[in-house]
Amino acid sequence: MKCPFCKHEEIVVLESRESEDNEVTRRRRECKRCQKRFTTYERVENISLKIVKKDDRMENYDRAKIKNGLLKACEKSNCSQEDIENIVDDIEMRLMARKTTQVSSSDIGRMILTRLKKLDPVAYLRFASVFLEFTDVQEFKAQIKELS
Numbered sequence: 001m002k003c004p005f006c007k008h009e010e011i012v013v014l015e016s017r018e019s020e021d022n023e024v025t026r027r028r029r030e031c032k033r034c035q036k037r038f039t040t041y042e043r044v045e046n047i048s049l050k051i052v053k054k055d056d057r058m059e060n061y062d063r064a065k066i067k068n069g070l071l072k073a074c075e076k077s078n079c080s081q082e083d084i085e086n087i088v089d090d091i092e093m094r095l096m097a098r099k100t101t102q103v104s105s106s107d108i109g110r111m112i113l114t115r116l117k118k119l120d121p122v123a124y125l126r127f128a129s130v131f132l133e134f135t136d137v138q139e140f141k142a143q144i145k146e147l148s
């Protein structure tokens with residue numbers, strides 16, 4: 001860690017305190033060079049994201065699964081490997097930023113659809129046909145109409 005004032009790297013911790021709910025640790029620090037004081041907050045990163053499946057089963061979040069779904073949809077389309085990585089990154093970031101630790105698989109499906117729609121109509125329809133098969137056929141028909 002560097003001092004925010006002088007960028008020096010020797011910092012002393014003067015005091016550590018837990019927040020009331022024990023989720024955040026607050027540390028009062030002092031720079032050894034310029035003696036200025038500053039505060040840092042430390043919290044546990046949310047890594048326990050659970051996916052709630054359509055049949056209510058819970059699964060641990062798995063980046064590879066999202067990516068595989070996208071890869072299948074993007075076969076023979078104009079999406080590049082980089083497009084796919086970008087979509088997964090974007091979705092993952094949004095999921096991690098949520099307060100909740102559970103997200104439904106249909107939420108993720110919808111997030112993928114929104115992004116594919118902008119990117120490539122073929123990949124979008126292919127993903128929609130797999131995804132919406134389990135939800136609503138009418139919705140799928142409406143989507144095709146919208147694209148044509």
Ligand SMILES: [Zn+2]
Nearest residue numbers: 003006031034
């Ligand atoms: Zn300093």
